[in-house]
Amino acid sequence: MKASRTRIVGTVVVTALTLAALAGCSSAGGSDGGSDGGKPAELTFWGWAPGYADAVKAFNKTHPGIKVTYQEVQPGAKGGYQKMLNAVQAKNAP
Incomplete structure (x- = not known):
């Protein structure tokens, strides 16, 4: 059961990062995907599993039009x- 949960969480994370990349690339503005005069789109990613910080670093290196900030x-x-519930209720979720 634990491996299945880990796989599901991993799939959700990969999907979220992919959607973030697509959202950043489809924004109006410069050719680099940024919408603020060539500045990269900025996103915050909350995670808890080992390897998330490394995945965010790798993503940032390969996607210059998007800046993901990782918060454990x-x-x-x-x-x-x-924390997530509070952020959603405040309409400030990453």
Whole structure:
């Protein structure tokens, strides 16, 4: 069950990063995908699993029109769920 949950979370993360990349590339503005006079689109990514920070670094290196900032959060009931819920209710979720 744990491996299945990890696979699902990994799939969600990859999908979110892919959608972020597509959103950044489809914005109006400069040819580099940025919408603010050539500045890269900026996104914040919250994660908790090992390897997320490295994945964000690799993504940033290969996508100059998008700047992803990684913020580590506590997993699940240890604080991550509440942090996400609070951000969604404040309409400020990454």
